[in-house]
Amino acid sequence: MSEDAVLVNVEDGVMVVTINRPKAKNSVNLAVAKGIAAAMDQLDSDDSIRAAILTGADNTFCAGMDLKAFVTGELPMIKGRGFAGLVEKLPQKPLIGAVEGFALAGGCELALSCDVLVVGDNVKFGIPEVKRGLAAAAGGLMRLPKQIPPRIAMEMALTGDFISAQRAYELGLINRIVPAGSALEGALEMAKTIAANGPMAVLASKRVVVESGNWSEEEMWKNQAAIVDPVFSSEDAIEGSKAFAEKRAPNWKGK
The missing domain is CATH 3.90.226.10 (2-enoyl-CoA Hydratase; Chain A, domain 1)
Incomplete structure (x- = not known):
């Protein structure tokens, strides 16, 4: 090559x-x-x-x-x-x-x-x-x-x-x-x-946008939860909220 x-x-x-x-x-x-x-x-x-x-x-x-x-x-x-x-x-x-x-x-x-x-x-x-x-x-x-x-x-x-x-x-x-x-x-x-955004949140957001077009009405909320729930329970979610309250840039860990 x-x-x-x-x-x-x-x-x-x-x-x-x-x-x-x-x-x-x-x-x-x-x-x-x-x-x-x-x-x-x-x-x-x-x-x-x-x-x-x-x-x-x-x-x-x-x-x-x-x-x-x-x-x-x-x-x-x-x-x-x-x-x-x-x-x-x-x-x-x-x-x-x-x-x-x-x-x-x-x-x-x-x-x-x-x-x-x-x-x-x-x-x-x-x-x-x-x-x-x-x-x-x-x-x-x-x-x-x-x-x-x-x-x-x-x-x-x-x-x-x-x-x-x-x-x-x-x-x-x-x-x-x-x-x-x-x-x-x-x-x-x-x-x-x-x-500059949370890496876990970005990956999950892209995945939902890409995959959700093939989800039925019955399965879409369950499928989304499987992807985004780990984001809400991550260290980055806490860090993002703290950074907002403290008016500073977040220090993402990707976990």
């Missing part, structure tokens, strides 16, 4: 994962998939890391699968994790997408795999696989209609046409639009806010 295909930097509890193939518009080959998978393993196994950001080098997020590698028989898949080492196994900790330029095909599917998105105002989103005789099988066809109105998702899937950052924001696909070139800065600001 090329050591430069993916760059990983950790500072102040925040990991930044950068797809580093700017000459190929950060398209995903096997080296990128291995690099992202390794970063996600590190994210979830290192208690000092509270959140991660996925971005692309040189003001482009990701143009999708490397088609030149694909025609030679190389597939950018990791067993158990799928395309780009991410889309079939998402991290337990928060993952923020810092998106610039283009998020197309597999690149759009990577963005859809993030928990929140901070996007430059020049970004284009799309799943244009049908224009190449392919299908958006890395989660686009399944995740997109859950994140925007299904009829709009259907239109994007069948036409392969792009939408702008503003349209994506109006549809509720993204969280924040920032001036082009400042998506990483905006994502870092959000990540630092998340990292």
